[in-house]
Amino acid sequence: MTPDLDRLAARLALAADEAGQLDVAFTTVASPVGPLLLAATEQGLVRLAYAAEDHDTVLQSLADRISPRVLHAPARLAPAARQLEEYFAGHRTSFDLPLDLRLSSGFRRDVLDRLRDVAYGTTASYATLAAAAGSPRAVRAVGSACATNPLPVVVPCHRVVRSDGALGGYVGGAEAKRTLLTLEAAA
Incomplete structure (x- = not known):
């Protein structure tokens, strides 16, 4: 995307989140083990997926199991992305994130x-x-x-x-x- 489209997408994602119309936010982050998909609900981090799991398939599963209101909205995932970066840099030994464990029972x-x-x-x-x-x-x-x-x-x-x-x-x-x-x- 161009910088203008990136800014527009970020504004739209923020507006959807503030209006309560964003049920699952997602982003991808680079890591030493390849790109990781992060997804979160309002309750917390709900999914972390490796590229081998096929990120598109994971997003479809989240839409089917949680809500079709899934949007690329990195702001909601900034704390998780930061903690993962600290972990991979060797500066974090545990995660302090709210987790949404609804996908396991x-x-x-x-x-x-x-x-x-x-x-x-x-x-x-x-x-x-x-x-x-x-x-x-x-x-x-x-x-x-x-x-x-x-x-x-x-x-x-x-x-x-x-x-x-x-x-x-x-x-x-x-x-x-x-x-x-x-x-x-x-x-």
């Missing part, structure tokens, strides 16, 4: 709650998380919860590894998981 939501207890620079096994979530035999279900985590990086599913120490899967791909764990180990 039941056992998956319990797992997400436990993921936030896995400290920066450490890892936990899928089995450990299953036990912490109250279902020690639900190791595969923990893997499924991590794979469908709507807020990877912020809700740190990349810190979950197999019991034998192998990385295991990751929504952003093995290289992204390795990059995040290396970043945290260097701190």
